[in-house]
Amino acid sequence: DVKVTQSSRYLVKRTGEKVFLECVQDMDHENMFWYRQDPGLGLRLIYFSYDVKMKEKGDIPEGYSVSREKKERFSLILESASTNQTSMYLCASSWADTQYFGPGTRLTVL
Amino acid sequence: GNSVTQMEGPVTLSEEAFLTINCTYTATGYPSLFWYVQYPGEGLQLLLKATKADDKGSNKGFEATYRKETTSFHLEKGSVQVSDSAVYFCAPYSGGSNYKLTFGKGTLLTVNP
Numbered sequence: 204d205v206k207v208t209q210s211s212r213y214l215v216k217r218t219g220e221k222v223f224l225e226c227v228q229d230m231d232h233e234n235m236f237w238y239r240q241d242p243g244l245g246l247r248l249i250y251f252s253y254d255v256k257m258k259e260k261g262d263i264p265e266g267y268s269v270s271r272e273k274k275e276r277f278s279l280i281l282e283s284a285s286t287n288q289t290s291m292y293l294c295a296s297s298w299a300d301t302q303y304f305g306p307g308t309r310l311t312v313l
Numbered sequence: 314g315n316s317v318t319q320m321e322g323p324v325t326l327s328e329e330a331f332l333t334i335n336c337t338y339t340a341t342g343y344p345s346l347f348w349y350v351q352y353p354g355e356g357l358q359l360l361l362k363a364t365k366a367d368d369k370g371s372n373k374g375f376e377a378t379y380r381k382e383t384t385s386f387h388l389e390k391g392s393v394q395v396s397d398s399a400v401y402f403c404a405p406y407s408g409g410s411n412y413k414l415t416f417g418k419g420t421l422l423t424v425n426p
Contacts, residue, residue: 207356234412245402245418246357261413293356297412300345304356 226294336403
């Protein structure tokens, strides 16, 4: 089975902190994605990566950056967390057109 | 780009009731169409898909038929169970090497015993 793991299920941070969300997949997938999920807004793509060190902005990249130094790991970085970044963050990897999701990290910024 | 309109929830049904969740899309070319499901406390997982017009995707008793003429991909199940309670997402995919999907806003289904 494909496994996508995220470093934390729940995270609480303070405004202004630098936050790292980690995602690891074990299936040698080329593509990886970061989404945020908010009530009434569904899933919105923040960034995706199609190869090591390659990235593209999604629909809402402002306030976020990403890092992909190894194929299996894709990190989402909040340079200076703000309260409007309180959300559920979902990581996914894909083989062909099917995406496989991690369990999500619920981030609260106080 | 692609866009999706999904039936707004929440949808509340009794066990063994018939389920329909509507989904219409706009997309370039001839997209593949997907339904993903998110059970409570989990990430999304693929439920079913269809890759060309008139194809029917099916899984776990759920079905959806690719209707090109109406640009729709409605999800149906003849008899829902409590364990089907989840959020359902429709997503078209128009191809390209990066496999970006456009997700609908999701429809929350609650099934009561």
